Amino acid sequence: RVLAYSPYPAAYLQGLAPSHPAYRALKEELAALSADKPSNAEPFPEGKRVRIGQKDVRVLLLRERLSKEGFLSALENDVADDKIIVLDKTLAKALKRYQDAKGIAQTSNLAPANVKALNGPDVTEQRDKLISSMERVRWLPKDLGQRHVMVNQASYRVNVLDQGKLVWASNVIVGKPLTQTSVFSDTFET
Numbered sequence: 001r002v003l004a005y006s007p008y009p010a011a012y013l014q015g016l017a018p019s020h021p022a023y024r025a026l027k028e029e030l031a032a033l034s035a036d037k038p039s040n041a042e043p044f045p046e047g048k049r050v051r052i053g054q055k056d057v058r059v060l061l062l063r064e065r066l067s068k069e070g071f072l073s074a075l076e077n078d079v080a081d082d083k084i085i086v087l088d089k090t091l092a093k094a095l096k097r098y099q100d101a102k103g104i105a106q107t108s109n110l111a112p113a114n115v116k117a118l119n120g121p122d123v124t125e126q127r128d129k130l131i132s133s134m135e136r137v138r139w140l141p142k143d144l145g146q147r148h149v150m151v152n153q154a155s156y157r158v159n160v161l162d163q164g165k166l167v168w169a170s171n172v173i174v175g176k177p178l179t180q181t182s183v184f185s186d187t188f189e190t
Contacts, residue, residue, distance in 0.1 A: 020144070021164075023137040030130045033123065044118040050110035052092045059085045062095070062110060065118055071098045141185055153181055 006012040017023065044065065050056040063084070066072035072094040079088065087095075092108035099106045102117040144150075147162045153174045160168040175181040 018138050018140065019142070020137055020140060023134060026130055026134045026137065030127065030134070033127055033130065044115050046112065046115050049112075050087050052087055052089060052108060054087055055085050056087070056110065057085055058110065059087050059091070062087075062118075063091060066091070066094050066098055069098070071095075071101070136183075145187075151181075153183075 003009055003012055017027075044061060045058055047056065047058055050059065063072060063077055067074070067077050072091065076090050076094060079086075079090075087110060095110065095114070096106045096108045098104075098117075099108075099114065104113045104117055147160070149158060149160050151158045151172060151174075153172075156171055156174060158170050158172045159166055
């Protein structure tokens with residue numbers, strides 16, 4: 001009824017959105033993610049693990065990708081034609097630098113974790129996570145009060161905020177799939 005009789009329905013609907021800063025931040029991130037154009041890079045093909053000294057046609061693609069991203073210099077990439085598909089020690093060192101930069105275990109092998117990193121993040125999965133997080137924030141009370149405690153289970157942190165400023169933070173232990181941490185909001189009486 002309020003919407004039907006409102007002279008400014010768009011403003012009324014915008015006023016229903018949560019005013020929590022986390023909601024705004026998630027909404028901005030979702031907009032930025034949606035605005036990003038997908039890259040024209042070909043997906044890196046999956047396959048078996050390739051160790052130093054082994055041959056695989058994907059090694060040629062790996063050389064090109066690491067060169068393009070600056071992990072393999074032109075001098076390091078200058079190899080004989082018959083060795084172009086061999087994972088040599090020089091390429092393994094460049095791969096190790098790439099693994100270090102991406103936070104992957106530094107094995108010097110072409111492994112599934114590398115392929116996942118080379119293909120980049122799954123935009124659909126990121127979008128779904130953002131929307132899910134926005135929905136969780138939407139169900140928070142509209143007014144959290146001047147002082148409140150917020151537990152972020154995903155980051156294992158508890159924050160105590162007073163008038164929007166962080167006054168205390170700590171690590172917390174959260175449940176497991178079989179013994180999940182309860183999700184609730186309540187008011188402290190004492």
